[in-house]
Structures are given as structure tokens and as C-alpha cells.
Amino acid sequence: MNDDNLLSATAGYVDTLSFVSLFGLFTAHVTGNFVLIGAGVAGYGQGVFLKLMAFPAFILGVAVSSFIIRGRNPETPMRGACMLYAVQAFLLLVFCFAGINLGPRFSPESWAVVVCGMIGATAMGVQNAHSRLVARPGVPNTVMTGNVTQVILDVLDLCSPRVGADVKAAARARATKMLPAIVAFGLGAIAGAFGYRTFGFWALLLPVIGLAWLAMQAWMHRNAVGKLVS
Known part of the structure; x- marks a missing residue:
């Protein structure tokens, strides 16, 4: 599974998990x-109120990502990707423990629930900003509406004489890239609910492990490129 498909699965997984656990809160998109x-x-x-507070949290995730990439100006796209993967993994880990500490019963009016949801929204704000801040080939991996629309148009083009x-040829190439991401998002959504x-x-913890693996891969690739350049 490539980076885009794993990120799509992560978005579907976390968004569905937050939706079923936190009273219909979407963390991956607004x-x-x-x-x-x-x-x-x-x-x-x-x-x-929980859903309203997800907005500033999401904005915070985007802003933090922008500061990391544009403020620190990493020397390679892979180093920037590594940093964002690590930040998102850390935030999802905090989201995990915040949710665990809620206990078996909690209400949407509880501040602990609001804070928990805000942490999740911040984490997914990082992922949404990632594709716009780090130059890399790929497809949108957090919201599938645009991908599904484009695939339908491409299929119609392929069927038209x-x-x-x-x-x-261009339609076939796009559909080949987008279809796996759509499937990964759907499977991630199912896995998030059952998880x-x-x-x-x-x-x-599952998406935390996946993001940690992506961060490690990006770090190794960055080091390999650095050795080739030197």
C-alpha cells in the first residue's frame, strides 16, 4: 500500500471512529x-458546541503544519513529510489517550469530550494541510467527493467513442490513481467503526502505527537522498 492509500485509509478510519464515538463529529473534514x-x-x-469547537482545532492543525513547512523550511519534501507524519501520529496518540480517559459513559456537553474531539480535529487538520504544503505526486486523501466525481467523469470518457x-489515456491514468484511494478510504471507514x-x-493506535511507519520511511528516504547528493 502506497502513501496515498494508507493516508486515505487513515482518514476514513479516524473520521468514522470519531463519528461513532463522539456524537457524529467529523474530524477529517469540515x-x-x-x-x-x-x-x-x-x-x-x-x-x-462540540462540532463548533472542531473548527478552531482544525484551523490550528493547518496552521501548525504551515509553520512547520514554511517557517522551518525543511531542505527536502521528504523531510517535511516526515515531520508532518510524526506530528499527526503524536496528535492521534494524544487523541487516543484522551478518549480512553473519558471512561465508559460521557455526554456531548462534557468539556473532556470537547477537548478530545478538538485534538482529533487538530490531527486531521495536519493531514488535510499535508498535501497542500508538501510537493509530492498523489491524490486528495481526506475527502473522497472530488475523487469519486473525477473517476465517474473519467469512466464516461473511457466509454465514449x-x-x-x-x-x-489521461482519464485512465487518473482513474488508476484515484480508485485505490477511494477503496482504501471506504475500507478504512469500515475498519474504524469495527475497531x-x-x-x-x-x-x-492502529493509525498511529501506520503514520509512524510513514514517518520512518520518509526519514530513511531523506537520508538516502542526502547520501546520494553528498
Whole structure:
């Protein structure tokens, strides 16, 4: 599994786990929280304040990522990627322990729940900012709406006799990259739900391990490139 697919699986996993555990909170993207806040204001659902506080937490994750990449100016993209993987892994680990400390019963109005959700949103803010700050080939890995739309358009182009060979080749190449990420996100979402049902917040250790592995791979690649340059 390449980096994009693992990150897609991570986004689906964490987003679903937070949704089923924290009263419908989306940590990996803000669109769903807008919808749920609107529903909550009208009297549907619960945890409006929790979802509102996810916004500044998400912004914090993006801002921290920007400071790391643009402020510290790492010498290679792989070094920047390594730093962001490590930061996200650390935040997800804190999210895991914050969730464990909630105990078996908790309410959406509890400050401990709000803080827990904010930590998760901060972690996923880092992942959302990653693809925009670190120059690397890949596809969006946190929200699948755009990917699914593009794959549908590419499939239609591939099936159309009016589309030229060069356009079909580009469509095939895009679909080949995007389809695995979409599948990985879906499988990650299923795994996140079952992981929480079986292990509770301890299930967050799985994406922590995955991100730590990505950080290690990026560090090794960075060192290998440094040796070649020297």
C-alpha cells in the first residue's frame, strides 16, 4: 500500500471512529460538521458546541503544519513529510489517550469530550494541510467527493467513442490513481467503526502505527537522498 492509500485509509478510519464515538463529529473534514451544526441548531442531533469547537482545532492543525513547512523550511519534501507524519501520529496518540480517559459513559456537553474531539480535529487538520504544503505526486486523501466525481467523469470518457485517445489515456491514468484511494478510504471507514466497537479508543493506535511507519520511511528516504547528493 502506497502513501496515498494508507493516508486515505487513515482518514476514513479516524473520521468514522470519531463519528461513532463522539456524537457524529467529523474530524477529517469540515463539510459534514457544517451540516450537523445546521441540523443541531434546528433541534436535530446533539453536540453542536462540540462540532463548533472542531473548527478552531482544525484551523490550528493547518496552521501548525504551515509553520512547520514554511517557517522551518525543511531542505527536502521528504523531510517535511516526515515531520508532518510524526506530528499527526503524536496528535492521534494524544487523541487516543484522551478518549480512553473519558471512561465508559460521557455526554456531548462534557468539556473532556470537547477537548478530545478538538485534538482529533487538530490531527486531521495536519493531514488535510499535508498535501497542500508538501510537493509530492498523489491524490486528495481526506475527502473522497472530488475523487469519486473525477473517476465517474473519467469512466464516461473511457466509454465514449467521441473522446480521443490522448484524453482516454489521461482519464485512465487518473482513474488508476484515484480508485485505490477511494477503496482504501471506504475500507478504512469500515475498519474504524469495527475497531471502535471492539477496542474503543484503543483502536486509534492502529493509525498511529501506520503514520509512524510513514514517518520512518520518509526519514530513511531523506537520508538516502542526502547520501546520494553528498
